[in-house]
Amino acid sequence: MKEAASTALSLAFKTMNLDVVEAGAQPLNEVSFAIMRFCGMRMVGERMLYAPARARNELCRFYEIERSDAVHAD
Numbered sequence: 001m002k003e004a005a006s007t008a009l010s011l012a013f014k015t016m017n018l019d020v021v022e023a024g025a026q027p028l029n030e031v032s033f034a035i036m037r038f039c040g041m042r043m044v045g046e047r048m049l050y051a052p053a054r055a056r057n058e059l060c061r062f063y064e065i066e067r068s069d070a071v072h073a074d
Contacts, residue, residue: 002038009039013067021070024049024062036063040070 012021023041025032033043041063048057 002035005035006039009065009070013070018067020064020066022062022064024060027059027061033061033063039065041065 009021012018021041022044023032023036025036027046042065044062044064046059046061049060050056051058
């Protein structure tokens with residue numbers, strides 16, 4: 001999964017011309033956070049996000065990476 005996430009980030013910066021990519025997960029999802037950190041993302045905070053599958057707002061932790069910090073960005 002680490003390699004797939006890294007490739008997805010590279011493609012996002014290259015094909016979508018993004019300056020920043022953000023990802024989030026619920027606070028107990030350490031596996032997702034480990035992948036985000038592997039990709040060079042840094043935590044930027046927590047906020048409530050509506051989860052349609054459970055029809056409620058839930059706390060999520062968000063990470064981001066800027067194009068200039070991405071290892072694989074061209």
